Amino acid sequence: MASVSKSIQTTYETRKLIRFSFHWIQKLVKQTAVIILLLLFWEVAPRIGVTDPTFFPPFSKVVEGWWGLVVSGELLAHFQASIVRSFIGFGIALLIAIPLGLLIGWYPIVSDLLNPVLELFRNTAALALLPVFILVFGIGETSKVAIVLFACTFPVLLNTISAVRNVDPLLIKSARSMGLPPYKLFYQVILPASIPTIFTGIRMAGTASILVLIAAEMVGAKEGLGYLINYTQMNFQIPEMYAGIITIAILGFVLNYILVSLEKRFSAWKTNQ
C-alpha cells in the first residue's frame, strides 16, 4: 500500500515538474514568437526579392557584418566611446539635478527664483542646442558630454522637485510631532519618501542619454555608435550600418532593463499603497 502511494506521489511530482518546465517554455515561446517571425521575414524578404537586398540585406548578412566589426575591434571602440560619453553626462546630470531638485522642492524661494529659467530650458529641445554646444565646446568630447548632461538633467530635476513636494503631509506631521528638527526631517523623512519618484526620473534620463548621444554623434564626431551608423551608411556598408543600429537597440534595451529593476527595488515599499 505504501509503495503504491509512493509511486503515485512520484508521478504526481514528475508531472508537476514537467508542467512547470512546459509552462516556462510556453512563456518563452510567447515572448519571442513575434521577434523570431520578424527576423525570419528579414531573412527571407530580400532573398525572394520582396525588398532590395542592397538596402535591406538579409539578417544573416547583418550578423556577418556585426561579427566582422566585433572581430576587428571596431565595434568595441565605438561602443566604448559612446558609453563613456553617455555615462559621464548622465553621472554629472545626477550630481547636479538631484541636489538642485531637493533645494527647489524644499525652499519656495529657490523655486520662485529658478522656475522661470527652468520652464524655458526644459521646453527647449536638447538637440536644438547642439550647434551651440559645438560652437562653444568644439567638436570633441566636451560638446557630446554637455548635450547628454543637458538632456539628462531635466527628467531628474523635475521628478526630484515633484517628489519632494508630494511627500505625504501626514508623515511630515507625524515626524514633527516627535520633535524632529528640520534637517533631520529632511534626511530621515523627505529624502527616503522621495527616492521612488527620483528614480523614475533617473530611468527617463537613462533613456534620454542614449537617444541624444546617438543623434549628437551623427552630426559631429569621429567615433561612437552614432558616428558608426552614419559613416557606414555614407560608405555603403549597409550590413555594418544595420549592425550598428542593432547594437544601439540592444544597448538601450539592457540599460532600460537595469534601470527598471533598480527602480522596482527602490520603490518596493510603494506597492499596494
Added chain:
Amino acid sequence: MTDKIQFDHVTKIFKIRDVEKGKGSFKEFTALRNVHFSVKNGEFLTLVGPSGCGKSTLLDLLGGLSQPTSGKILIDGKQIDGPGLDRAIVFQQYALFPWKTAKGNIEFGLKAKGVPKKERSEIARHFLELVGLSGFEERYPHELSGGMKQRVAIARSLAFDPDVLLMDEPFAALDAQTRETLQNELLRIWEKTKKTIVFITHGIDEAVYLGQRIAVMTSRPGTIKQIITNSAHSQAKEDDARSTPEFVKTRHQIWDLLRDEVSKSQNDHKKEHSA
C-alpha cells in the same frame, strides 16, 4: 491626583481665504473658543463632538504642532512651546513610514529621542510584543492589515515613553471587529503603562467604553459643553460591558448632549450651502 494637562481659556482662530470677497482677502475662522478643562495624571479622557467641532485642532495644539491664538496649554504646569517626546500622537491614518519595517518604524521615535542603537532594537521588540505583533518585526506597512498598522503606530508612540498619548480617532478607519479588539487592547495597555490618554472620537459608544471621563464638545466654534464622569467605565472588563444599565444610561446622556449640537452644525452647513 494632580492635573497633567490644563487647557486655560484656549481660543484658536485661523485666517482663511475669503472666497466671497475675492482673491487676497481673508476672514477669521474660530475653530476653538474658550476651551477650559484639565486632565488628571494617568487618566483616560475621551473627547466626543460633532464633525467639524475642532477636535483635531485641539489635538494639534496639545501636540505643539500649532499655537493657540489666546490662552495657555500647560503640561505639568509648564506651557507647551512646541512638539516634544513627552507627548505622542496616534493618527487615524497610522502615519507609518512606508519605507521602514514595523520594527524600523518603532525605532524611528527612539532614534529621535536619542536612545542608543543597541537598546532600540530591544525596546522595539518589546513593544511589538505588547501590541501582539511578535514575529512581524520585518514586515513593511504595505504588508500589514489596517488593524496591524494601527498596532504598530501605537507601539511606536508608546516606545519612546511619552507621559501623554494623544489619539485622533485612531480606530475610525477600521472594521467593527478589529475596532473592538483594539479598544480592549488599548484599555489593557493603558492599565499596564498608566499613561495619560486623550482620545478623540466621534463615536459615542467608543467614548463611553474607553473614557473614565467623557468631554462633550459643542459644534463650531468648539468648546467643552460638559464633562461627564463615566460610571460605566469600571465595568469595561465585563463580557458585555456595552449592555449594562450604566453604559446605556451614560450613552443616552451623551447622545442627548450631542443631539442639539449635531442639528446645529447641520443647520450651519445648510446655511453655508444656500449662501
